[in-house]
Amino acid sequence: MLKIDSVSKKFKTDFWSRSFWALRGVSFEIAAGDVVGFLGANGAGKTTLIKIIMGLIKATHGKIYFSKIMGVSKKSIFSNLGFLPERPYFYPNLTGRDFIAYLGKLNNLSSLEINQQGQKWAQRLGIDFALDRQMKNYSKGMLQRVGIISTLLHRPKLIILDEPLSGLDPIGRKEIKDIVADVRKQYGTTIFFSSHIVPDVEELCQKVIFLEKGKMLYSGSVSELVSKHSSSKYRVILEWRGCWEDKAIICNYPNSFLLYENELEKVLCFEIAKEEKEQFLSFIMDKGAKIVSFSQKSIKLEEILYNVNGDR
Amino acid sequence: MVFSWIELVDEFSKMVLICKYSFMEFMKSKIWVGVFLLGSILLLLSYISYSFAYGVAERIALDVGLGLTSLSTVFMAILLGHALISKEIENRTIHMIVTRSLGRKAFFLGKLLGVIAVLSINVIILMSMSFILYFLLGGHYSPLMLFSVLFSFFEATIVLLIVVFFSLITNATLTIIYGIVIYILGYVISSTLVLQYVEKNNFLATVINACYYIFPNFNRLNLKDYILYQKTIPMETLMMGTAYAFFYMLLVIVASLFIFENKNLD
Structure with missing residues (x-):
């Protein structure tokens, strides 16, 4: 659907200042139907890319390729694209309805289609009651909702959202996340969205691209990344009512680590390596311990990305 | 060929659409309150000058009225022009529009036409107020009056286009300063060329002569003296003035379009 090939971008803030690289050789591909998250801290280069x-700015090096499904000419490609910039401000004196109609007409939609689609998404996003108000009276969340409607209006094949959830309240965030999931499910739309909220x-997302200081640190499946980092440790919680000598033996079991102990409830929690788990479980059961729970230690994507960043 | 015609028609229809919505945005703003307030002040000042004048008082009222109208429309052009594109970039609204299926040219020309339409209404309102007062005070109609409205509109449009041009390459403050400076230069350069000091200094004369061709010559579009002193003006001069205005506007539009097409919209 979209291929980014060795894209670099050099900026120079003014004539006297030294130039700096905002992006350095970023390459990745997005397949049709994927929901891809574009992660990175503020200033990582997400918005630049x-x-x-x-086509708002030119790359210093590298190229962008769109697949033929999107169209051949620049115009046809852009008619299949939906884009919402970060924290946009729309014409304050136009109403939400005027603005939606304006962008719909720019995408060659008929008035009937604009009304139907606009109303459908406005109801879904809970903004239909305010569409006839001038946008200068809209809150940040309302502006974001109008932006989302105008992005979805023409049923694009590829949607690019720049920080769509920033500045929204928890309800607004949930609504937009639900819409992203629904659009993908119903229409098979490819979605690429940037965020710094992991x-x-x-x-x-199924896929994630992680950018740091203009360099791409990871590009691939979220589940792969999570399983790769979370498969090494298991957590065992057991109830122990035996003698203290046996408890000392369990605690000293090789490659196990006692995380905590609750003296009152006679509960012990161990962390054990993947390859030791079977032996450890049979050992403690032989000693008469009762297993309360046994689980793979879960690790959040956020922790993994911090580690990926830290490793460099 | 057929394909390119379809493309052209599509771009044109989008340009008209952008013009319509830009005009709508201005219409719904408080700009018209400002225009009518300005018109009322203009009327008051014209009437005051009439009351204190001796002899052909209605002409003095018209002189003040036309002068103030010209200044206020130019002021309006600078005000509207400096933010026309830069504000769209700053607010990222442009990002949502130029990433639709339309070219940057259609967007730029549509925005320009929208603001030119606003400016034309502004000129008509202010000029009409001046002429109405002139007629009420006993002045007589002259066909040149219509040309003076048109030329005043051309003058304001040229200033607007120059301001938009500078807004694409520099910041808002410098844009306004350049707009004002070029407006002043547009009136004084031709007078400077006939100064003895300049005529004697070859280098200075060459530089000012070059400036004369680069900067607009607003004296060509100033019909005030002809109306006030009821002088006749050959049709040829009027046509040349119109052609000059169109040529200059076209030149600035082409230069602006070139910059806008290649501009990083960040």
Whole structure:
């Protein structure tokens, strides 16, 4: 659907200042139907890359390729694209309805289609009651909702959202996350969205691209990344009512680590390596311990990405 | 060929659409309150000058009225022009529009036409107020009056286009300063060329002569003296003035379009 090939971007803030690289050789591909999260801290270069994809700024090196499903000419490609920039401000004196109609007409939609689609998404996003108000009276969340409607209006094949959840309240965030999931499910739309909030990306995306200081640190499946990092440790909680000598033996079991002990409830919690788990379980059962729980230690994407970053 | 015609028609229809919504945005703003307030002040000042004048008082009222109208429309052009594109970039609204299926040219020209339409209404309102007062005070109609409305509109449009041009390459403050400076230069350069000091200094004369061709010459579009002193003006001069205005506007539009097409919209 979209291929980013060795894209670099050099900026120079003014004539006297030294130039700096905002992006350095970023390459990745997005397949049709994927929901891809674009992660990175503020200033990592996410918005710069999105602007290059959208043709708003030019890359210093590298190229952007769209698949033929999107169209051949620039115009046809852009008619299949939906884009929402970060924290946009729309014409304050136009109403939400005017703005939606304006962008719908720019996408060659008929008035009937604009009304039907606009109303459908406005109801879904809970903004239909305010569509006839001037946008200068809208809150940040309302503006974001109008932006989302105008992005979805023409049923694009690829949607690019730049920080769509920033500045929204928890309800607004949930609504937009639900819509992203629904659009993908109903229409098979490819969605690429940037965020610096990792749990949002983890919740919605199958794939993730992680950018740090203009360099791509990871590109691939979320589940692969999580399983790769979370498969090494298991957590065992057991109830122990035996003698203290046996307890000392259990605690000294090789490659196990006592995480905590609750003296009152006679509960012990161990962390054990993957390859030791079977032997450890049979050992403690032989000693008469009762297993309360046994689980793989879960690790959040956020922790993994911090580690990926820290490793470098 | 057929394909390119379809493309062209599509771009044109989008340009008209952008023009319509830009105009709508201005219409719904408080700009018209400002225009009518300005018009009322203009009327008051014209009437005051009439009351204190001796002899052909209605002409003095018209002189003040036309002068103030010209200044206020130019002021309006600078005000509207400096933020026309830069504000769209700053607010990222442009990001949502130019990433639709339309070219940057259609967007730029649509925005320009929208603001030019606003400016034309502004000129008509202010000029009409001046002429109405002039007629009420006993002045007579002259066909040149219509040309003076048109030329005043051309003058304001040229200033607007120059301001938009500078807004694409520099910041808002410098844009406004350049707009004002070029407006002043547009009136004084031709007078400077006939100064003895300049005529004697070859280098200075060459530089000012070059500036004369680069900067607009607003004296060509100033019909105030002809109306006030009821002088006749050959049709040829009027046509040349119109052609000059169109040529200059076209030149600035082409230069602006080139910059806008290649501009990083960040």
